[in-house]
Amino acid sequence: MKKVLLPLIVLLFLVIQVQAQNGVLKGRLLSTNNQPVPFGNILIKGTSTGVNADEQGQFIIQNIKAGTHTILASAVGYEGKEVSVSITAGNTKEVTIQLAEQTMNLSEVVVSASRTSEKLREVPSSVTILTRKSIEENMTFTNNIVDILASQVPGMGPSSGTASNWGQTLRGRPMLVMVDGVPQSTPLRNGGVDLRALDPDIIQRIEVVKGATAIYGNGAAGGLINYITRTPNLQKPFSSRTSLGVNGSLVNSSNSTGARLSQTFYGKVKNFDYVVSGVFDQTGELKDAEGDVLSPTYGLGETDSYNGFAKLGYHFTPLHRLQLTYNFYSSQQKTNYVPLYGDYSKKLKTTGVLGEPQGVPPGVRANHNLNLQFTGENAFLNSHYTADVYYQSVDNVFFHSMSFIGGGQSRIMSNKKGARVSFTTPYTISSAIEGDVTYGMDALNDVTSQPLVDGRIWVPDMNMVNLAPFAQLKLNLLESLTFKGGFRAEKVNIAVEDYSTLPSIDKKTGDTVSFAVKGGELAYNAFLVNAGLKFNRYEKFTPYVSFSQGFSVADVGRMLRAATVDNMQQINTEAVIVNNYEAGFTSRFNKFKFEGVGFISTSELGASGRFNTETQAFEVMRSPEKIYGFEAIADVAVRKNLTLGAAYAYVEGKMDKDDNGSFKDPADAFLGGERITPPKLTAYVRYQVIDNKLGFNLQYTGFGKRERFEANEGGTYNVYEGPIEPYQLVNFSTSYKLNSSTTINVGIENLFNEDYFPARGQWYVAPTYYAKGKGRSFNLSMIVDL
Template sequence: MSNAPSITLVALVCAVLNAPATLAQEAGPADTAPDAAGDTVVVTATRTVLPPNALPMTIDVIDAVTLEQQVLISGSIIDAVSALSPSFSPTRQKLSGSGETLRGRSPLYAINGIPQSTPIRDGSRDGYTIDPFFIDRVELIYGSNALQGIGATGGVVNQVTVGAPREDGFTGRILLQGTADNGFSGDGLGGKTGALVSWKTGRFDATIGGTYETRGAFYDGKGNRIGVDGTQGEVQDSESWSVFGRLGFQIDDSARLELIANRFELAGDGDYIVVPGDRTMGIPATSMRGKQPGVPPVNQVETVALSFIDDDLAGGNFVAQLFYNHSEDVFGGGTFGTFQDASIAPLGTLFDQSANRSRKYGGKFTYERTIAGGLRGTIGFDALFDRTEQVLALTDRAWVPPTEFRSLAPFGQLNLALFDETLRLSGGVRWENVQLKVDDFTTLAFYGARQVSGGSPSFDEPLLNGGVVYEPWKGIRGYVSYAEGYTVADVGRILRGITQENVEIDTFLDINPVVSNNREVGIEVDRGPITASATYFWSSSKNGSLLVLNAGGVYDVQRQRVAIKGLELNLKARTPVPGLEVSVGYAHLRGRTDSDGDDILDIDLDGANISPDRVNLSASYRDGRFSALVQGQIYLARDFQGGDPRNSFDGYTLVDAAVRYETDFGGVSLSIQNLLDRQYITYYSDTTRPTDDTLFFAGRGRTITLAWDYRF
């Protein structure tokens, strides 16, 4: 691909903003999804005010009611997304999200468009950066795209925080909930409390809230404690707290200034140690009382953003944002061979633990308006500055040296409506300019204490998109699209593993981007009681980035050609029974990679890189104050051609249920995860590390949550 698009093209579109395509699935058509006040929801992650049916991409919107229901069942945003989206992999039920993919690739997690991922040294904690209590809805954009910049090779998971109050006075919400395992074990109990208060007077409004949650040990379907991951981190046996604030000022009828801030921390209690299982016998790892050495794994995140929005600036819509994000991921420690250094302590005795520290700041703006007739254009510019390092905290050694990432990206987009909006054409380009800076550093003793000369490698890349949407009849539309997304390989893993002499970063480090090309064909029907969609996609990258387990039990980054294809089917129907809806979803994914560099796709992607095929079933009922839900996820068996046969997946089925009743003093909810108390091994544990008995984890058994919330 050329690094220098023509001046004419740059002047015309300036860079990509909307990637292709849009069909709303689980939550219904996104362009008709109303918020609490009955207004149309604008999918902010698409960075346009055009409705989703004008864009050639697959979009889901998980609204506030659905999200609250799913979070009560599972406890987290990421589990809620996984339960509703057949193309999203089953979660690990751990603090680490490594191996959790959307359409076989890593999604970009964002809060109000602010990236939460740390791609330079991916700690895989980006699914736990804000409490769900402060999230109003989740926007899912499927497939590779460059809408939000780096990282969205699988799509975007954008968490939109609660909105500003609409009327003068005080409003708020209070939440109390308790969680227990099936046996109501004393150490399995958990609880959560949260409060959010908003105040509005004239043009000014303010919101402040806080949550605290404690989680007990998790139990599997046989009543045994689930094994703890003392290195990557746990959600079980942990405490988390979060504070959220927003200040807003309505400058005039069209312009608003808003400041938001969020602080989130999830820390393990460290009260359990793992008891290895036996993979050959199908016995999962468990936990026993004991104190983990060192500091238990912790995830800390701080986010601040200042936004200015004017929906009538010179006849167009203008959005600008400045943001700051800081995260620190502390991992569990040990006397790992990698950490040993005879100059500090005798070999085999040195205990240490690592921490990822990342600081991001940047800004973005978009301006969109009608140019002429049915032609609408968008231009904008994104800037991102990221400084990330991984340190061995107890001995103050650099495992991954401080690495600075800088991205500057102008973009532009055109959308042309023809024949009374029956036909729409869209296209655009984003010109990504990236530079990486690494100072001179020395690798750990384990790698030979090599002196590495720093450098500043760079690249610039045009990222294209285009698509066609055709709606011959109201409620029936189809689309075809092409979009490019990009990320960089996990540079930190590459830097920390250098063992050669006289390495110079400028010539050693391949930071050529992972450019993933997403092609998609879809159709949607929304007529009468039926909402249905079918999407076929295929995605490829010539220089992909895969996690491959080495002989030492550590995942390395390998640059390999990757190709993924898939089919997604969704159907929702209102039944003749008033208030009863049923739905079914299906996703088929297959991924292949070139393992030996001969440009032939010779083996399947493994469980660390792609999810199993899945069928989702659900039935929901709503009648006045009462509502109920029963849902099932059927994960289908999968073998990995060319892979270790011990990693084959037998599949399993999970069923969840929830009921809610609105009283005069708030709503009372009862939810049950894994209603049938199924015993199973989690997908990631079952399909990776075939010789590691300490990371062979069962999934949660029947888990019961009772909650009361009150709004005023």
Template sequence: MKNTKMTKARLLGTSALVAAVLGVSFGVPMTSANAQASATDTQAITIDAGNLRASLDQLAAQFGLQLIVQGDLSGLQAQSISGELDVTQALSVLLAGSGHSFEFITDDSVRVFPITAQGTESSVTLPNVVVSATRSRRSISSMSPTVVVIGREQIEAQLAKTSDVTNVIRNSVPGFMFDDQSLIGSTETFRGRDVQVLVDGISRNTPLRNSSRILSLIDVAQIESIEVIPGSNAMNGDGATGATINIITKTGQVGENTFVVDGHVRSYTDDIGESFAPSLTLSGSGGVGAVDLAGSITASKTGNAYDGYGNQVPSDAMLGQGGFDNNEDLNVFGKAGVTVTEGHRLFFSTEVVRFRQDIDYFTDLTTDPVSVNYDKAYTGQPLEDESQYFTGGYEYDFGKVGKGDLKLFYNDSYKQAALSDFDATHNNFQLALANNTSALDPLGQSVIDTVKYGLKLSTDTSLDSVYDGMTLTWGGDLTFDDVKYRSVSGRDIGAPMEQDGKAVFAQLSAPVTRFVDLSGGVRYEKFDLTVDDYLRPNYLYNRTTPIAAAQFTGGNTSYNAVTYNASAVVHWTEKLDTSFSYSEGFSVPDIGAYTRRAGISGAPLNFASLDVDASKVKTYEIATRYSGQDFRTTGAVYMSTNERGDTFDSATNKLSQQKERIIGAELTAEYDISEDTYIGALASYVEGRYDKDKDGDLEEWLPNNRIPSPFRFTGYVDSYVWDDLNMRFDGTYTAPRSKIDDAKIDSSLVFNLSAHYPVLGGTARLGVENIFDASYENPAASALRGYSVAGHGRTIMMGFRREF
């Protein structure tokens, strides 16, 4: 966990990306940054009490300053200011008690830094960062040290080299698997298990037919912070067997109006022209009166991609899943709220995604690694994603009853896969025409069309009258899922499904003396699933043998899950904490994948014979955190078990459920060499076994698509050069895995460089990924399909951001 006490923000760079607050937005005039004021000039200042970072931005805009922030200001509050003050006096008032100080680097550039970085104090306290992904709005200081909140400044510091949310998380948290460099999230395992992705507490997962594309299509411009809670967790429903990731979107602040222009270009050095990829983001936030507003629009376009061997990367290296090359992407986000009265607010947010990948050639799976088949032009429809998400709600404060919110949501996603060419080993079952079983369906690529809607209620009720500091969090969920799994030609290739979900939960937390925080909770969940009858279409096997259509008989079933969690955090000293936790989570099986295989490879043609059930995972974890003046570290060991784990064997094209166990360890460390330079590392180990023959013994290693690499290490050095030029050099090593016979995954080692420099009233960025243009096998991509996929080669990204 990274926070003020641990100066996490320094790990990821500087808030120079948010410097130079200028101009006018939302129609509210502000002093131009071009009219710079000296440190001794006084101005009439009126800044209301509130978020410290927002107050600093407002002050910087008024005095025409650039801010360079070291340290995480998340959760810190500033007192109000009113009167005739110079900038030095105003900064002193705003930063009082925050654990931060400031210095002028130039006449118009101010660096804000943690006091511990200057060695003037022995310790600082954790900021009151609240984590909402648990539904209990708990302070991060009362949770496991493995819980991480990635703030906006940390996110922007990574934008020099990546705009992918997946990479932002992976570079900040151990336990998240290496990027497969595609659109899908199938390899986005955490501690060898599934990840639940929330946006403002609303799930984006579609478990009945996993569409995978979640994190890769979330625009980073709309994100305020990211909460990552490792381990199983059921408080937001099914899906979080490995971790919960909650994306918190931006909310406008009345009187703090900003407008941002952010653009970058990216290219592979093997062919700069053919790989040229521009992107532009326009965003803004603020508010007038009782109304707050925030919004962004991002448009991007990409060219070819190249690997470390200098070869063009196939557009669809993983059989229908697509990639980030040769695409057009548009993301529109908006949020509005109105404060009806103190403690009561109505809000509405929306996100619209339009993604299209135009593929030129099929992929040749016979080469090692797989390659572009220039002799075979792509004949299918484009890969597309058309999704829209709507959330509305009511935040309330009813005094003794409690504070909370009621959210209503509607998610509608259409995800069209690419057409995959025949391969005798990896793609030998292909959809045939309905009226000609010996001819392939040219519109046979798959489409997952899902609608998910419902409501979520969460309330924090203070029980101070019972015990000082005790809080009861309670609520419930109602959800509905409708899933259609079809071909582009409109034929069902999986059984249509509908599912109703109902859940109630309660969580109790309390400090027991100032040394121990205790928390425990329970959630009851029930799902009613209806699987329709459908005609499983006919296929061609090896392009010569017809597989006749077959009738699949649907049915009804119910899942019931009662899950528990409990934790204790012991604060031994101001610098040392230890947590002991037990948690349970569960995931509903990917029924769509089972029904697609009906009558093939022995898969049943009757839903009642599938014998699938929800997979409940139990996680045991011990974690500790030490935060000294110059050295900070967290460490954890864990074990997760379940009786009915979901395993897919790509060699036999079969899905199965069986007993399994995963063990692992994680470590983060950071050391200040000087006030301007520090080094750090992230490391994780994970390995697991399962009961393949269901005899009660865990005799087999989990397949590579669950654990592509048992060990991952990232090391980095971050330094300020020439005062306000921030540079970061990092490298990531993934260890090989040879547990599965004839399916060894090779190791990889990739180095990256990023830099930020305030210039022209904004911030210039430069990022280089794979700076040595290393040729390597992508472990996650190779593990998913069972053949070698090359990792991407050297890319250069240049960007500029200016805030008005």
């Protein structure tokens, strides 16, 4: 890492240029009927310099270099707009920008698809954006970010309603979870708990890029989810936001009441800006639709969660910014319940009963994220650049299990240290041909292991060093055709010392079995490409096609812990390269918006797991895979204050078990429920009355039937192969703005008290997860903005 950091630091100082005289841009965002557009985004095109408007639509950007600039203005529910302004040194330029209303904003700026800011209309792939407004609407029902993503992102699997997102895939493959671009996932030993990496109240927006992508490296076989943390209000030196809430069960309220407190301070003083926040969230007992306590296995009941967040920024020259971000998250279950296991074959649910839990409290002991970022403009060839160094450390503790000799709890521990630098250089060939090139280098050291809490080693330290140069070209032709293409070269080395597998009992002989395994080094080299084309001249039909590859070291830890040979080199740990083919379009007719996309995802190697009931161990299936599906999204603004929408997602997948290039042979098999989700239909209605002071929000999420496997003798199924019966969930909330600073929210989750088993409980078959979902519950909150 030192060899990488030193040239990086030298490079940063070489590209800094001192700016002499600057001006100020002051303005206001208004709708076409001259009403304020609150909390819009204002960005200087080609830079990372921007602000958020206040609730009256007012904004101010200071220290702008003299000259002519293009301003990008956007807001949720409005058509984005570009405005050219001329800034003179020492003067203030005042502008009024009017935005036209629309159902969905294709001019919204995204950063995750190409690691630089660009309009959504220029991205030739499927992207879902959850704005701050959308996050707040969903938090009126639930504070579980996993549930929010499941209901809002087409192609994402159903939530299990627990602390674990294992089995919740994106288009049938694992996704890479990030906070401000810093990886939270642990691909070396994927424990399926990475989605709950921070509290949703800290998130400004969520960008979900669907389909394999290599732009951020290892782990994004199905796409990526980037949590972008809160940004300061730059209008005042001091602002605050306080949120108080209570929640609980409406079926059996006894001991179910929980409480939540969130406090945020933010502002700007001269060249310094800040956001500081703290969240405490405590849940009571969670109940199903019959009023019984939910199973504590991966449970969210009786859980204490803490989140501390700070983002400090300083413009030491008008076009150069240094930013330090730190986030701490912890969520541990401190329950008085133990699981009372049911019986899948008899359809008896698993519940929680009073008892003394064994071991230590499970959950996220600590997740630390520290990121120092430097951004600047007008480097060589007028380039924008971003460079950062980061540290991420997580310690996730799992529930107590008797599958270990004498019982025990495993924990996934991961420490990441990384450095990244990227440049975006614009170019203009003619008035009709322009674009930019984004290029740079990533360096990452990831040390991940899975010991038991008592010190026994299940998965030894896996020390990964990853270097990856990348480049991405964007070419805009006649302002209507966008071509994007690029590559990323992966060089990965994973070092593992000699180790012995954890002793286990052979189910046939009763002998204690353990293998001494010689360690060594695994080396991977991959060259990944992507290309896409989007035609955006006509709003009524904006089509695109794309091809992208993703790279994933397929859960090396799971293969190491299940080793049956004495040399690591004999274990099939070859990486997975995914090819994603996608075609889609968006259409907008006045107040109607429709989006459709179809995709095919293939890989020569798979990474599906199967539980061997004889050895009681997981086995990794490396057969070729093919996953395909489609998504359809529709939104319509019936009136100015009434919006309706719906989305449907379908995904299916198979393994070529005889490896003959065909997926239609009798020997081939469908992928299990841990990979392929049932069909999903979502819908919503939003209605605003009384001058937008009173609002109503109704959400529907329904999962269809999936039955792809035959039952065994006795009527039961293999693990991962249980049939999924349909279920539907409806949430309702109302918000009332008491005055300019205070809002009251009331939310009802599972309004009709659906009595159901989540999809994971159905396909897993075994009693460990055969627990029902949460019954009807309430969430009452008050938010005060000052």
